[in-house]
Amino acid sequence: MADVIVFDLYGVIARPQSPAAIRRIEETAGGSGASAAAFWDAYWDCRPPYDAGQDAADYWAAVADRVGARFPDVPALIEADLDSWVDVDPAMVELVGELADRGHTLGLLSNIIADLVPRFEARHGRWLSRFSALVYSCRIGVAKPDPRAYLACAERLGVAPGEVLFFDDREGNVAAAREVGMRAEVFRSADQVRELVFGLPERTA
Template structure:
């Protein structure tokens, strides 16, 4: 069983242009904005708060106020900034699924972004389990995220290879007995999976 992270593996991290657009809409100093954005992100990813509630918290942290119109713009711009995928990795997912290799997905992702991906990317249906943090109530590297996946898959930890681009997430998975692969490139992953490069 291969358990994939999404952002930084199959989908791209935020684009520079996308990040600039989000920050411009917020209208806050760059460092302070991104400190608030990431410092408050885990509850949003975990589904504890909605998009509007998250952005109100960011505004509070910045000592400002976002009206409903600006919050809607921020939600839209944030989604757009995370919307690009790596076509080489999408092709690999399709290849693995066609070969009957069992695959699953574990992603830190807020509800608005999860819905965006579900509406636009049919390859998500290739995964036997789609563990979106906003819907399972746990976000990596919290142990509950990995344990939820193991239970949903009915798999023993050492039967699962977890693929992620963040070392802290790999370490957390390995602490629970999963095998880890730190993603650096599609070619290195193919080699680790015993596939031709």
């Protein structure tokens, strides 16, 4: 049985940006002259330094520079972006409580921007309190798949990497976790976690 379980946040417990949130960001960025495809390429390509602690204004300046445009209202764009990352999956929140109640030590290892942390914690503090370590890329200065991120998480939990079962929705992040000695799995569902931790079969639709 895995006693120490670490979860990625986005794509695992927290939901990715919804279509409505994506539309809001695109509309807020409107008037820049950049195509949607070019905008989102720049949004993601410029993200790693932002995840590692870069200032929001500098991030959006980098995105604007990449697409060769000027955003008409950067504060509103920042707000729309932050609001796009606060929804969670109730089934996973329930599982977090279940795991904690059964005595498992839980950790969170997330690539997350600094401005989002207080907003997310204010909304979801109750279930986040069940984690023994909340390890955020913006606070440790490195983001997954950098091996230092995984080692920092294990250190915060007071365990060796080999004692950790890690779940992430990105194969590259899972591969990097395995490289430092963690047992790691590509996340599919709450039932998948239950099967691996408790030996319960996954339910089929």
